[in-house]
Amino acid sequence: xxxxxxxxxxxxxxxxxxxxxxxxxxxxxxxxxxxxxxxxxxxxxxxxxxxxxxxxxxxxxxxxxxxxxxxxxxxxxxxxxxxxxxxxxxxxxxxxxxxxxxxxxxxxxxxxxxxxxxxxxxxxxxxxxxxxxxxxxxxxxxxxxxxxxxxxxxxxxxxxxxxxxxxxxxxxxxxxxxxxxxxxxxxxxxxxxxxxxxxxxxxxxxxxxxxxxxxxxxxxxxxxxxxxxxxxxxxxxxxxxxxxxxxxxxxxxxxxxxxxxxxxxxxxxxxxxxxxxxxxxxx
Amino acid sequence: xxxxxxxxxxxxxxxxxxxxxxxxxxxxxxxxxxxxxxxxxxxxxxxxxxxxxxxxxxxxxxxxxxxxxxxxxxxxxxxxxxxxxxxxxxxxxxxxxxxxxxxxxxxxxxxxxxxxxxxxxxxxxxxxxxxxxxxxxxxxxxxxxxxxxxxxxxxxxxxxxxxxxxxxxxxxxxxxxxxxxxxxxxxxxxxxxxxxxxxxxxxxxxxxxxxxxxxxxxxxxxxxxxxxxxxxxxxxxxxxxxxxxxxxxxxxxxxxxxxxxxxxxxxxxxxxxxxxxxxxxxxxxxxxxxxxxxxxxxxxxxxxxxxxxxxxxxxxxxxxxxxxxxxxxxxxxxxxxxxxxxxxxxxxxxxxxxxxxxxxxxxxxxxxxxxxxxxxxxxxxxxxxxxxxxxxxxxxxxxxxxxx
Numbered sequence: 052x053x054x055x056x057x058x059x060x061x062x063x064x065x066x067x068x069x070x071x072x073x074x075x076x077x078x079x080x081x082x083x084x085x086x087x088x089x090x091x092x093x094x095x096x097x098x099x100x101x102x103x104x105x106x107x108x109x110x111x112x113x114x115x116x117x118x119x120x121x122x123x124x125x126x127x128x129x130x131x132x133x134x135x136x137x138x139x140x141x142x143x144x145x146x147x148x149x150x151x152x153x154x155x156x157x158x159x160x161x162x163x164x165x166x167x168x169x170x171x172x173x174x175x176x177x178x179x180x181x182x183x184x185x186x187x188x189x190x191x192x193x194x195x196x197x198x199x200x201x202x203x204x205x206x207x208x209x210x211x212x213x214x215x216x217x218x219x220x221x222x223x224x225x226x227x228x229x230x231x232x233x234x235x236x237x238x239x240x241x242x243x244x245x246x247x248x249x250x251x252x253x254x255x256x257x258x259x260x261x262x263x264x265x266x267x268x269x270x271x272x273x274x275x276x277x278x279x280x281x282x283x284x285x286x287x288x289x290x291x292x293x294x295x296x297x298x299x300x301x302x303x304x305x306x307x308x309x310x311x312x313x314x315x316x317x318x319x320x321x322x323x324x325x326x327x328x329x330x331x332x333x334x
Numbered sequence: 335x336x337x338x339x340x341x342x343x344x345x346x347x348x349x350x351x352x353x354x355x356x357x358x359x360x361x362x363x364x365x366x367x368x369x370x371x372x373x374x375x376x377x378x379x380x381x382x383x384x385x386x387x388x389x390x391x392x393x394x395x396x397x398x399x400x401x402x403x404x405x406x407x408x409x410x411x412x413x414x415x416x417x418x419x420x421x422x423x424x425x426x427x428x429x430x431x432x433x434x435x436x437x438x439x440x441x442x443x444x445x446x447x448x449x450x451x452x453x454x455x456x457x458x459x460x461x462x463x464x465x466x467x468x469x470x471x472x473x474x475x476x477x478x479x480x481x482x483x484x485x486x487x488x489x490x491x492x493x494x495x496x497x498x499x500x501x502x503x504x505x506x507x508x509x510x511x512x513x514x515x516x517x518x519x520x521x522x523x524x525x526x527x528x529x530x531x532x533x534x535x536x537x538x539x540x541x542x543x544x545x546x547x548x549x550x551x552x553x554x555x556x557x558x559x560x561x562x563x564x565x566x567x568x569x570x571x572x573x574x575x576x577x578x579x580x581x582x583x584x585x586x587x588x589x590x591x592x593x594x595x596x597x598x599x600x601x602x603x604x605x606x607x608x609x610x611x612x613x614x615x616x617x618x619x620x621x622x623x624x625x626x627x628x629x630x631x632x633x634x635x636x637x638x639x640x641x642x643x644x645x646x647x648x649x650x651x652x653x654x655x656x657x658x659x660x661x662x663x664x665x666x667x668x669x670x671x672x673x674x675x676x677x678x679x680x681x682x683x684x685x686x687x688x689x690x691x692x693x694x695x696x697x698x699x700x701x702x703x704x705x706x707x708x709x710x711x712x713x714x715x716x717x718x719x720x721x722x723x724x725x726x727x728x729x730x731x732x733x734x735x736x737x738x
Contacts (some may be wrong), residue, residue: 075395076352082393083345096345120399129432133359141432219379224356300396308353309433315346316434 054285065292072299112322119317124310142203150195186255193259200235223302230294241283247276338388342447344634350435351386358425365667369684375417384414408578415453419677424667425635445551447450455677458550469541472511475498482516484556492534497536502572504715506579507542508706515706521733528736539566543585558588578605580633580705581653606643613649618735620652626698630705631664643704643728656696668709686715701725
């Protein structure tokens with residue numbers, strides 16, 4: 052069995068475990084009140100929420116929702132006002148993560164769906180996303196990984212070296228650092244090893260502006276680069292899957308819950324009917 | 335110890351608690367923690383962590399699988415209760431929270447759950463008894479709600495003399511029964527009379543708005559009170575209700591309709607909103623003085639009214655207006671809210687001292703606010719700190735500057 056097969060055999064059950072965890076968490080949320088009622092069944096509450104969400108998405112208020120997500124969940128104006136260094140750490144981590152996940156998704160769709168299913172691999176704008184070391188994804192992936200790495204370093208410096216008095220660090224914080232740190236480290240190593248294999252014709256690996264120079268340092272070593280690269284990428288992928296499994300029960304959950312609460316609160320503020328000074332009292 | 339009933343919390347509040355990253359931004363802005371740093375349980379961060387932990391241990395599948403399922407620990411609950419009731423509900427934490435947790439309503443939900451579990455300050459049982467049987471917070475005879483009007487040189491017809499009017503002036507318990515606050519309703523009715531506003535007061539038919547019960551986590555006890563008050567206003571045929579107390583204002587404006595599941599049938603204004611609309615026809619006399627303004631938490635952060643009182647102040651010719659270091663949504667609490675005065679008076683005093691120090695730093699001679707509780711609390715602090723600053727309500731200043 053090849054490495055890709057091993058990856059999917061382990062990754063899919065882990066994703067099922069992740070979904071069970073998310074269902075568990077959402078199940079607890081659904082025990083709370085919705086719309087003032089206290090005893091409605093969970094199914095009814097879920098339908099109410101889904102109905103509200105759909106009505107919002109399919110309405111004139113959708114731009115406000117998108118704007119709220121961008122300004123509060125993604126760019127996080129409150130963090131910007133609180134502390135620029137902290138904002139930079141968060142923005143780099145989140146944006147780098149969004150970029151890398153998007154690129155992974157696009158690559159998978161381009162390869163498995165557009166290329167292998169619909170045979171559109173002859174189109175350059177399809178093939179570029181799954182071609183190793185094509186300039187565009189090579190550069191974007193490098194940027195994404197660098198952003199996350201710098202963001203994590205800022206996080207570590209602030210939490211463990213600067214240590215502002217408002218911070219309280221505990222096991223959940225340490226797990227975030229360890230989990231993210233291992234993913235990034237294995238990703239960089241896997242990338243450097245992959246670049247040590249050799250340069251396919253037409254590719255532009257030099258745009259991997261950190262991975263490529265590092266690979267030049269190690270390329271001369273007599274190691275089975277190809278087998279190592281496959282093993283390391285599979286390990287990196289599975290490590291990511293393991294960290295994903297812990298999301299519902301770890302501080303990583305704030306990515307979902309915090310993103311939702313920031314977006315929804317800002318959205319409600321912007322679309323709420325203002326009643327300030329509404330009445331005019333005659334003499 | 336009974337299990338935690340998740341119905342005290344909304345879906346959204348349970349989600350918010352899982353969104354908390356314990357970043358501590360709230361800690362840096364909490365006025366009560368600043369004065370009582372030995373009680374970590376006061377911090378918003380710990381309150382959320384404690385309740386989220388209880389929720390997880392009782393309701394999560396993972397905790398059941400790991401054998402961690404158990405009811406709340408009594409000592410933890412007791413500490414959590416102390417921290418939760420030592421909060422003035424100022425809402426500053428919610429303004430700075432990077433994930434926009436609506437902290438004030440979350441703290442009230444926590445108090446509701448603590449009341450359900452029977453772990454709350456005993457003084458609040460007396461409060462509930464007083465409010466639901468005497469219809470005010472002081473325990474006085476409610477029929478004496480107009481006692482503040484006895485010193486008026488001329489009592490307007492609207493004060494106890496009318497049954498129908500366009501505007502109902504809802505006086506509130508503190509202004510009705512605490513002598514140091516009498517000048518607020520006295521000033522208010524003088525201003526209304528001067529502006530020829532058709533108004534009345536409800537007298538003994540005015541019951542406590544119920545706000546102290548709601549924030550104590552005893553909101554169920556306030557439903558009958560709300561029903562009575564709304565009917566009393568409807569019988570007058572009024573189109574508007576005006577409250578000088580921000581807590582009463584907020585309760586009328588934002589709590590009564592969801593509580594009673596029906597529209598009120600009349601508009602609700604804060605006194606400064608009304609003053610803002612009529613100030614041009616009051617022809618106020620000039621006053622050469624430096625003033626500053628304290629944003630009441632229940633008017634500013636909770637109800638979103640910041641500019642109306644400022645516009646009224648600026649309408650007085652000659653005044654020099656200076657903002658304090660923390661103002662608008664970052665305003666520092668006076669320490670008088672959240673029932674903290676009942677639960678921990680020393681803490682309330684300490685918070686007030688910090689706020690009057692900010693006022694003193696502006697070199698203003700008059701510290702204005704738009705809340706009788708803030709005025710009372712800050713006046714007490716100014717006296718204790720021996721500061722030469724006079725505290726008064728915006729409506730009192732307006733009344734003083736009325737043209738003859």
